[in-house]
Amino acid sequence: MTPATPRARCPPEGIQLYIRISMVGEGTYGKVYKARNRETGQVVALKRMRIDLDREGFPITAMREIRLLKQLQHPNITQVLDVVPESGNAVYVVMEYMDYDLSGLISHPQWNPDPAHKKSLVHQLLNGLEFMHAHGILHRDIKGSNLLVNQQGQVKYVDFGLARSFHHTRMQEFTNRVITLWYRPPELLLGTTVYGPEVDIWSLGCVLLELYLKRPAFQGQNDIDQLEQIFKLLGTPSPEVWESFKKLPWACYMTPSTRYENGLQAALTSKMSLGAVELISLMLSLDPKARPSAAQCLGHRFFAEEPAPVPPTTFPVTGDWHEYESKIERRKRKQAAKSQHQRRSSGTIN
Ligand code: ADP
Ligand code: MG
Numbered sequence: 016m017t018p019a020t021p022r023a024r025c026p027p028e029g030i031q032l033y034i035r036i037s038m039v040g041e042g043t044y045g046k047v048y049k050a051r052n053r054e055t056g057q058v059v060a061l062k063r064m065r066i067d068l069d070r071e072g073f074p075i076t077a078m079r080e081i082r083l084l085k086q087l088q089h090p091n092i093t094q095v096l097d098v099v100p101e102s103g104n105a106v107y108v109v110m111e112y113m114d115y116d117l118s119g120l121i122s123h124p125q126w127n128p129d130p131a132h133k134k135s136l137v138h139q140l141l142n143g144l145e146f147m148h149a150h151g152i153l154h155r156d157i158k159g160s161n162l163l164v165n166q167q168g169q170v171k172y173v174d175f176g177l178a179r180s181f182h183h184t185r186m187q188e189f190t191n192r193v194i195t196l197w198y199r200p201p202e203l204l205l206g207t208t209v210y211g212p213e214v215d216i217w218s219l220g221c222v223l224l225e226l227y228l229k230r231p232a233f234q235g236q237n238d239i240d241q242l243e244q245i246f247k248l249l250g251t252p253s254p255e256v257w258e259s260f261k262k263l264p265w266a267c268y269m270t271p272s273t274r275y276e277n278g279l280q281a282a283l284t285s286k287m288s289l290g291a292v293e294l295i296s297l298m299l300s301l302d303p304k305a306r307p308s309a310a311q312c313l314g315h316r317f318f319a320e321e322p323a324p325v326p327p328t329t330f331p332v333t334g335d336w337h338e339y340e341s342k343i344e345r346r347k348r349k350q351a352a353k354s355q356h357q358r359r360s361s362g363t364i365n
Contacts, residue, residue: 029099035050036048064080064105065104086150092146093111093173113163113173116161117160119160129325131322131325132324134323136226137291140162156194160338168326186211189208197235198217200303204238205266214303217303224295293315
């Protein structure tokens with residue numbers, strides 16, 4: 016009798032190679048999962064992207080995001096490890112796994128990083144942005160949930176779904192309906208369609224302010240309210256601070272009737288060093304032309320003053336903590352408070 020030949024073990028292929036652990040994000044295009052590679056044990060992130068075909072039948076949006084992420088190899092930009100097609104109309108982008116996002120961390124009541132840790136995050140964020148802009152890419156959706164953090168204290172940009180190439184020497188026309196409202200610069204709210212890297216500098220300025228204040232700086236309900244909140248803190252623009260303001264398409268409809276003075280420096284000096292106040296104030300210049308480039312920000316005196324930057328390595332949660340988990344937690348707390356309130360009020364009736 017011939018001995019049975021051992022059956023060759025088929026290595027898992029495609030998406031079967033990964034075992035899902037949990038969901039960590041749910042966004043515009045699809046879901047993001049924490050997963051493990053069955054062969055190597057490596058923990059990864061899987062972003063499932065629907066493929067919407069354009070008129071020519073080409074999956075332009077998903078392809079653009081994947082191409083940009085693959086092209087931008089930098090320690091402060093999330094690395095793509097693989098792209099796995101799913102049967103039907105989706106692909107999985109396999110990325111290095113990041114434990115937290117900045118939105119989740121900032122909203123965590125027990126996360127209070129030291130000035131040196133904050134400085135490291137600011138420095139890394141500017142480094143990543145400088146690299147992106149030097150490679151002719153605008154991100155156009157910078158906000159806490161698109162900035163990932165790992166347990167080594169590295170911070171990395173993700174979500175290039177709205178990113179576009181730009182020319183360094185020639186201003187181009189784009190849509191102004193980009194960038195999440197709270198991080199959208201005043202010139203876009205006022206209808207400009209000709210812009211460049213200074214829009215990302217504004218958004219990052221808002222994120223840095225949020226890092227120090229522990230809450231989003233401008234939380235507008237709509238475009239007009241957003242602009243009102245910006246002017247309330249930074250002052251209503253005058254020709255001296257923003258010469259071309261009146262030429263913007265919607266300036267005459269959207270200028271607030273109340274005149275506000277710039278109160279940013281006064282509001283911030285008790286919360287951060289003078290260098291940090293100065294850097295954030297420059298990044299949040301109302302006039303886009305007055306905003307420094309990412310390279311200029313990196314040369315700011317804030318980075319020369321004490322303390323030296325140190326990456327944060329202690330976090331309030333050992334597991335994952337993204338905007339997704341923090342929203343679930345907030346919903347649970349609200350629900351618990353509501354049921355407690357209901358229990359109390361039914362107790363008084365009985
Ligand atoms: P969307 O375009 O849907 O906003 P994102 O790429 O921003 O998609 O992903 C949604 C969320 O998933 C992010 O805000 C983040 O919390 C989480 N996430 C994305 N990529 C990773 C990753 N590589 N590691 C860990 N979490 C991630
Ligand atoms: Mg996102």
